[in-house]
Amino acid sequence: MEALPCTLHSPQETGFIKDGDLMISGLFPVHTAWIDTKYLFTERNPPLTCSSFSTVLYSYVQAMVYAIEEINANDSLLPNISLGYKIFDSCMHLFQSLRGTLWALTGQDHPILNYECHPNVPIAIIGDATSGTSVAMATLLGVYRYPQVSYSASMSSFSNHFLYPSFFRTIPNDAMQSLALAHLISYMGWTWVGLISLDDDYGIDGSHVLKQELYKLAVCIAYHESFGIESSSKRIQSVANIIDQSSARVVIIYSRDPFVSMLMEYFVERQDTKRIWLATTGWSNSQMLPTKLFSHTVMGTLGLSLHQAEMPWLKKFLLNIHPSTSLPYDIFIKTFWEMVHNCQWPEEYSVVTNGTVWCTGEEKLLRFKSSVYEFDEFDFRVYHHLRKVSFVNRMGEQMYFDQHGDPPAYFDIVNWQRSQDGTIQFLKVGWYDARAPLGKEIVINTTAIQWITGDTEVPPSVCSESCAPGYRKAAEKGQPICCFDCIRCSEGEISNQTDSSNCFPCTAETWPNEDRTECLPKPVDFLSFEEPLGITITCTTIFSSFSTLTILCVFIRYKDTAIVKANNRDLTYVLLGSLSLSFLCPLLFIGQPHRFTCLFRQVTFGVIFVLSVSCVLAKTVMVVIAFRATKPGSNMRRWLGPIVPGLIVSACTNLQLFICIFWMLYCPPFPERNSRIKIGVIVFQCNECSDTLLWCMVGCMAFLSCVCFLVAFLARKLPDTFNEAKWITFSMLIFLSVWIAFAPAYLSTQGKNMAAVEVFGIICSSAGILVCIFLPKCYIILLRPDLNTRGNILNNRSTYNT
Numbered sequence: 001m002e003a004l005p006c007t008l009h010s011p012q013e014t015g016f017i018k019d020g021d022l023m024i025s026g027l028f029p030v031h032t033a034w035i036d037t038k039y040l041f042t043e044r045n046p047p048l049t050c051s052s053f054s055t056v057l058y059s060y061v062q063a064m065v066y067a068i069e070e071i072n073a074n075d076s077l078l079p080n081i082s083l084g085y086k087i088f089d090s091c092m093h094l095f096q097s098l099r100g101t102l103w104a105l106t107g108q109d110h111p112i113l114n115y116e117c118h119p120n121v122p123i124a125i126i127g128d129a130t131s132g133t134s135v136a137m138a139t140l141l142g143v144y145r146y147p148q149v150s151y152s153a154s155m156s157s158f159s160n161h162f163l164y165p166s167f168f169r170t171i172p173n174d175a176m177q178s179l180a181l182a183h184l185i186s187y188m189g190w191t192w193v194g195l196i197s198l199d200d201d202y203g204i205d206g207s208h209v210l211k212q213e214l215y216k217l218a219v220c221i222a223y224h225e226s227f228g229i230e231s232s233s234k235r236i237q238s239v240a241n242i243i244d245q246s247s248a249r250v251v252i253i254y255s256r257d258p259f260v261s262m263l264m265e266y267f268v269e270r271q272d273t274k275r276i277w278l279a280t281t282g283w284s285n286s287q288m289l290p291t292k293l294f295s296h297t298v299m300g301t302l303g304l305s306l307h308q309a310e311m312p313w314l315k316k317f318l319l320n321i322h323p324s325t326s327l328p329y330d331i332f333i334k335t336f337w338e339m340v341h342n343c344q345w346p347e348e349y350s351v352v353t354n355g356t357v358w359c360t361g362e363e364k365l366l367r368f369k370s371s372v373y374e375f376d377e378f379d380f381r382v383y384h385h386l387r388k389v390s391f392v393n394r395m396g397e398q399m400y401f402d403q404h405g406d407p408p409a410y411f412d413i414v415n416w417q418r419s420q421d422g423t424i425q426f427l428k429v430g431w432y433d434a435r436a437p438l439g440k441e442i443v444i445n446t447t448a449i450q451w452i453t454g455d456t457e458v459p460p461s462v463c464s465e466s467c468a469p470g471y472r473k474a475a476e477k478g479q480p481i482c483c484f485d486c487i488r489c490s491e492g493e494i495s496n497q498t499d500s501s502n503c504f505p506c507t508a509e510t511w512p513n514e515d516r517t518e519c520l521p522k523p524v525d526f527l528s529f530e531e532p533l534g535i536t537i538t539c540t541t542i543f544s545s546f547s548t549l550t551i552l553c554v555f556i557r558y559k560d561t562a563i564v565k566a567n568n569r570d571l572t573y574v575l576l577g578s579l580s581l582s583f584l585c586p587l588l589f590i591g592q593p594h595r596f597t598c599l600f601r602q603v604t605f606g607v608i609f610v611l612s613v614s615c616v617l618a619k620t621v622m623v624v625i626a627f628r629a630t631k632p633g634s635n636m637r638r639w640l641g642p643i644v645p646g647l648i649v650s651a652c653t654n655l656q657l658f659i660c661i662f663w664m665l666y667c668p669p670f671p672e673r674n675s676r677i678k679i680g681v682i683v684f685q686c687n688e689c690s691d692t693l694l695w696c697m698v699g700c701m702a703f704l705s706c707v708c709f710l711v712a713f714l715a716r717k718l719p720d721t722f723n724e725a726k727w728i729t730f731s732m733l734i735f736l737s738v739w740i741a742f743a744p745a746y747l748s749t750q751g752k753n754m755a756a757v758e759v760f761g762i763i764c765s766s767a768g769i770l771v772c773i774f775l776p777k778c779y780i781i782l783l784r785p786d787l788n789t790r791g792n793i794l795n796n797r798s799t800y801n802t
Contacts, residue, residue, distance in 0.1 A: 014050065014091070015100065016329045020072075020084025023120045025104035026064045027127030028091035030057055030332050032258070048099075050091035053335045056287060057129065059318060060151065061087055061332065064126060066317045071381060084120070089332070090128050097133035101125065101140055124149060130256075131155035131202050138164040142167070152306075154281065156205050159406055169406060171306050172434075174206040176409035177281060180304055180432040180441075181252065182213035184413065185278070187442045190250045191219050191482045192463040193278075194243055194262070197254040199228040207254045220482035221461060222248035229259055240266035243275065249453075250461040251275050253748065256282035261289055267297045272396070273452055276459065279303030284414055290424030300452030301416040301423060304432070308412060319365045340365065409434035413442075417450040456505050469496050472503045489516045491679065509673075511680040522675060526684040527590050527752035529758075534590050537759055544767060545583035552576040553773050563788045568622055571645050575615035578772070582608045582766045586759040593671035598686035602669065603660040605762060606697040607653065613701060613735075614652035615771060617708040618645035620728050624711065656700050663693040683751040684714040702739060708732050727772045734768030 030264040031050035068083045084633045088100030102120050128134045134153035140146045142165050150158075156175040158167050172180075185193060195210070197203035203226060209220060223246055225239045240263060243251055253260055260283045267275070277298060283289070284303025334345055343359040413430040430444030446458055453459045467473050467486035472495055474487045487497055489503035494512045506512055510519035528534045555572055558564055564572070585608060588601035622645055645675040667689035674683045688694045709732035742761040748758055780787050 014096070014331075015086065015088035015103070016331050017086045018084050018329060019120065020068075020082040021120075021124040022078075022081060023084045023086060024064075024068065025086040025088070025100075025102075025122040025125045025127075026059055026061070027088050027090040027097055027100045027125065027129075027133075028061050028064075028787075029129045030054060030061060030089040031091045032057070034091050034093050042479075043264060048091055048093055048096050050089060050093075050096070050430075053332070053339060054287075055336060056335050058332055060129075062318055062321060063314060067315055077381065079327055086122060090133060092130060092133070094133050094136055097128045098136055098140065100127075101137050104747055105144070105146070118181075123147070126151065128153065130205060131158070132200060134158070135201070136700050138167045142166050152281075154206075155201055156209060171281070171407065172409035172411065173406050174202065176406070176434060177304055177411070178206055178210035179213050179434070180409065180411050181210055181278065181280070182217055182219065183432065183442055184302070184304070184444075185214065185219055185250070185252075186217040187444065188250075188446075188458050190461040192222055192248045192250075193219060194222045194246055194248040194251040195224045195254065196239060196243070196251060197226045197227040197281075198256060198259055202256065203254045206280065210252070210254065218481065220480035222246045222463070227259070227263065229262075231262075236262055237266060239263065243267075244270065244272065247463065248461055249274060249276055249459060250278060252278040252280075253283070254280050257286045257288060260286065261294070264289060264294055264297055270296060272297060276452060276461070277301040281306050281411070285426060290416065290426075292422035294423050295418045295424050299416055299418040300450055302429075302449070303414050303416070304411040305414045305426070305428075306412070307410045307431070308428075321365070323361055328587045334359075337361075337363070343351070373767075413444055415449045466498050467495075468501065469494075469498060469500070471495060471500070473499060473501050494519055508675045509682065522680060522682040524673070524684045525678065525681045525751045526592055527755045530593050533752075533756060537586055537590060537763075538758070540763060541583050541586045544763065544770075545580045548576055548580040548583060548770055551770070551778060552580065554778060554781060558788075561781060561785075561788045563777055563780055568619060568645065570621050570642060571615050571622070571649075574649065575612060575619070575769075578608050578612040578615060579766050579770055583610055585609075586762055589755045589759050593684055593686045595671060598669040598671050599664065601686065602688065602694060602697065603664065605758075606660055606701060607656055609762075609765075610656035610701050610704060611649065611653050612766070612769065613704045613708060614649045615645075616728055616731065617652065617711065618648040619773075621645070621648060623728075625707070633789045652704055656697065656793075659693065659697050659700060663690060663697065666690065667693065677750050681751070685751065685754070698739075702736075705732055705735050705739070709736060727776060729767045731772035734772065735765045738765045738768065 021253050030050055032054050033050070035051055064085065064087070068085055070180070072082050084560050086104050088103060090100055091098040102437075103126055107121075126142060126149050128137060128150065129152045131153045134148075134150050135158075136147055138158065142163070145166050147168065149170065151170050153169055154171055154174045156173045158169065159173055159175070161167070172671075177791060186477070193214070195207055197207035207226075209226065211224070214221065223242055225242055227236055227239050245266075253263070260279075273296060276299075277300075279286075279301055281304050284301075284305045289298050321333070323333050323337055337359055338344060341357075341359060341363045343357040343363070345359045409432075411432045412428050413432065415429045416424045417427050419425050427448065427450075429446075429448045432440065432442050434441060445524045451459055462487070463480065463483040464473075464476075467484070471486040471488055473484040475481055476483045476485060487562050489512070492512065493503035493505050494516045495503045496517050496582035503516075506519035509522060511522045512518070513520050515568070527537075529538060552573065553563055555569070555576065559569055582605070585601070585605040588597050588604060625644065669686050669688045672685060672687040673689075674685060675681075677683055693726040711730065712726075712728035712732055740762050742757060745757045746754060746761075
């Protein structure tokens with residue numbers, strides 16, 4: 001025979017019972033407020049008077065009833081065993097929760113500790129709703145090792161089974177909620193957020209864990225303020241001012257439903273429409289805020305909600321509850337019926353007002369929106385060893401308790417969207433599943449979110465705007481790491497990511513682009529044939545060499561004339577040939593350096609130039625000897641002839657050749673790509689290997705030039721119409737001036753400019769010799785042949801003799 005339900009008989013009934021072979025007790029805050037009672041020490045304290053009936057929490061009661069009836073109807077779960085229940089209204093008050101717990105354990109309305117008079121003690125207690133009341137229950141039940149399963153106590157400390165050895169719960173703890181919130185904030189790209197928390201265990205513990213998780217994800221807290229139910233209006237206004245003055249657009253409120261509305265009233269007055277509120281499970285499904293009064297302020301809120309499974313059979317059960325089937329054991333059904341249908345039971349009221357609607361029992365719940373029943377997943381099967389429980393519920397979800405007594409951490413992400421009638425609707429836009437692989441815990445459809453700002457994309461909430469690639473973050477002094485300045489990367493460095501903390505140097509072969517976002521191959525710098533300077537030098541050298549050869553042809557053509565004979569034809573031919581080659585030497589300095597060009601360009605230039613200068617020196621010496629030989633009694637005539645100039649040219653050239661050969665053998669020049677001497681450019685040049693030997697070669701040439709200049713200078717006044725000494729003096733003066741200017745210019749330049757300076761020196765000094773020595777002679781040969789006679793020359797010499 002089925003056990004009949006009964007009610008708890010006390011001065012004020014707050015619970016009901018249905019017997020069974022095994023009993024489960026449940027505590028639910030069907031009423032969410034109470035009326036303060038004056039306590040006296042001279043008599044027994046009266047029971048608490050509860051108020052503010054909650055249809056939502058009453059649906060929790062019915063969910064437990066439904067679950068137990070489902071278990072009893074399934075013979076495969078508990079064969080030949082029926083479950084009963086003892087349900088108590090905890091009224092969201094600590095005293096009432098402890099009273100209900102002791103009533104479940106002892107069976108007495110005024111319990112005696114460690115005394116049982118009830119024939120069937122519950123095997124487990126379901127409840128309570130809040131962490132504060134559940135703490136007291138868990139402390140008491142832990143002494144007796146009675147299993148306690150809470151459906152909404154989320155405080156992290158409950159996971160400590162040393163303190164609460166018999167506590168279990170069907171929702172994730174606050175630590176997991178804080179982790180989920182932190183990941184949601186990071187997923188949205190928000191790095192600058194405000195934090196408001198309730199000043200109780202729920203808010204204090206939860207916000208502490210949240211701050212730790214945000215720190216790990218490099219998210220900064222702009223401010224952290226707390227408030228509570230006993231906070232003064234001045235304190236709440238101060239918190240509102242801090243929120244309003246902060247640049248953080250995202251505000252996390254770690255609180256519960258009744259307390260958030262106190263804060264939101266201040267933002268309704270200010271018509272604030274720029275804050276994005278993040279809600280914890282404590283108020284993400286609030287019943288007080290989704291009204292027209294608050295809708296303009298709270299629309300766009302994102303919150304974590306306890307996972308709600310689709311349970312159509314439970315909804316059907318809830319919609320079928322009726323006073324006729326629930327009475328007399330369900331002491332809450334009449335109050336529920338009155339609130340849902342906005343009517344009154346006749347026998348409950350002695351005073352009748354105009355317009356009173358009487359409850360008849362004929363009303364149907366099907367005509368009301370199912371949103372009246374907002375319930376969390378609530379499916380129990382309770383065993384003695386709850387820690388080993390693991391099963392798949394009717395929704396196909398794996399259910400278990402971990403070593404801390406916690407279920408799998410799974411949250412729905414809901415968005416508060418304002419409907420056309422001005423009320424707020426909760427839309428599921430994603431979820432968080434801690435069991436998912438790392439980095440894939442959050443799935444969210446951002447395009448389905450309605451933002452209070454009206455944006456179509458995720459609104460930013462940052463202390464400082466992101467640093468573009470090419471810049472790095474520099475922390476502002478005394479500010480969190482999320483507040484920074486953007487500093488352009490230094491020369492030679494890049495950053496290719498947004499909000500890069502450091503810039504990275506390019507390799508030796510690369511250089512940053514103009515935006516300093518990527519390293520590009522450095523341009524190679526060398527004197528090229530294709531560039532204007534290279535083309536100009538090439539044309540100049542070829543023209544100069546051709547002109548020199550033309551003069552050589554003129555001298556060969558007129559080799560039997562007096563002026564050509566008088567100026568040592570052989571030396572003249574050698575000098576013009578060497579000058580022609582010296583004009584071509586700059587071609588070795590143009591173009592991409594190769595091993596061959598690097599090896600021979602300085603050597604070729606040095607040897608040819610010494611050959612030219614030694615020829616000039618020989619000519620100068622021969623002029624002096626020739627005029628000295630004309631004096632009476634002079635023995636200088638024997639030095640006339642090809643022997644002296646040959647010795648001079650051979651000795652000077654061989655000395656330079658020896659220096660160059662030693663240089664080539666000891667430390668030969670080689671091509672190199674130098675990225676150090678010029679910023680952002682690879683200088684492709686010839687490394688001379690030994691600067692000492694280079695300057696020895698140049699020094700030999702300079703020494704010969706000085707000797708030549710000195711000899712020519714001393715012979716400059718010899719009275720001869722065709723005296724070469726004064727023209728050699730001019731040529732050597734130009735030669736020395738060019739190479740004296742060359743030294744500092746060469747040492748102060750780099751890359752292709754260094755080669756250009758040397759080329760300029762070669763061309764100018766060669767041109768000086770060519771113009772000063774040979775242009776006057778060409779003028780006589782080609783334009784004044786009347787002066788190109790032996791008699792004219794002898795006449796001048798006889799004048800010298802007198």
